[in-house]
Amino acid sequence: QQQVKQSPQSLIVQKGGISIINCAYENTAFDYFPWYQQFPGKGPALLIAIRPDVSEKKEGRFTISFNKSAKQFSLHIMDSQPGDSATYFCAASPRGATDSWGKLQFGAGTQVVVTP
Amino acid sequence: NAGVTQTPKFQVLKTGQSMTLQCAQDMNHEYMSWYRQDPGMGLRLIHYSVGAGITDQGEVPNGYNVSRSTTEDFPLRLLSAAPSQTSVYFCASSYRGYSGNTIYFGEGSWLTVV
Numbered sequence: 001q002q003q004v005k006q007s008p009q010s011l012i013v014q015k016g017g018i019s020i021i022n023c024a025y026e027n028t029a030f031d032y033f034p035w036y037q038q039f040p041g042k043g044p045a046l047l048i049a050i051r052p053d054v055s056e057k058k059e060g061r062f063t064i065s066f067n068k069s070a071k072q073f074s075l076h077i078m079d080s081q082p083g084d085s086a087t088y089f090c091a092a093s094p095r096g097a098t099d100s101w102g103k104l105q106f107g108a109g110t111q112v113v114v115t116p
Numbered sequence: 117n118a119g120v121t122q123t124p125k126f127q128v129l130k131t132g133q134s135m136t137l138q139c140a141q142d143m144n145h146e147y148m149s150w151y152r153q154d155p156g157m158g159l160r161l162i163h164y165s166v167g168a169g170i171t172d173q174g175e176v177p178n179g180y181n182v183s184r185s186t187t188e189d190f191p192l193r194l195l196s197a198a199p200s201q202t203s204v205y206f207c208a209s210s211y212r213g214y215s216g217n218t219i220y221f222g223e224g225s226w227l228t229v230v
Contacts, residue, residue: 002157002158004158006158009156034219036221041223041224042223042224043120043206043208043221043222043223043224044159044206044221045221046218046219046220049218089158089159091158103149103161103164103174104151104159104161104219106151106158106159106160107158108156108157108158109156109158
């Protein structure tokens with residue numbers, strides 16, 4: 001049973017449009033929420049991450065919105081470019097300076113295709 | 117700077133065979149882990165290690181063994197391969213500490229069990 005539910009499975013967006021991917025979680029012990037980007041044949045690479053003490057984090061064209069009460073977070077890709085075509089994974093890991101912090105729980109992934 | 121290096125990139129095994137997926141990192145990270153990636157399921161944690169000599173099970177450990185004799189290396193052993201172990205395997209590493217340390221992934225090992 002996946003602890004982090006991600007939607008949609010796939011989306012197609014035109015160049016210049018906005019891509020939105022949503023994730024929801026149940027475990028209130030999660031306190032770190034990264035997004036990973038994966039290109040075909042490559043490993044996931046950290047794109048952007050957020051902690052629950054802020055509601056939004058922006059890095060360039062990528063923004064995470066976080067709703068702690070709803071236990072939801074989302075990735076917005078503004079001005080989507082063909083080079084953004086990839087699979088995006090949300091993830092979560094629990095708090096604390098213990099061995100549990102590195103146990104990322106991943107969503108199922110969203111394949112994003114940006115058309116020219 | 118190599119980062120996290122996995123070998124082999126591709127492997128075909130027959131059911132019942134054993135093999136080892138190698139993983140090495142050159143960033144002096146304490147924390148290393150193995151994930152498997154299957155369609156529609158994201159990545160799932162198999163085993164992890166918080167330092168040399170210390171390993172523990174993740175979400176899907178059955179059929180896999182690990183050991184951590186050095187900081188740099190974290191091999192994953194398939195004891196008796198089964199078709200259900202056909203997957204893409206990713207090794208990852210990070211500094212240990214608090215949540216929020218960036219976890220770096222290798223480029224993956226594609227394993228097919230026939």
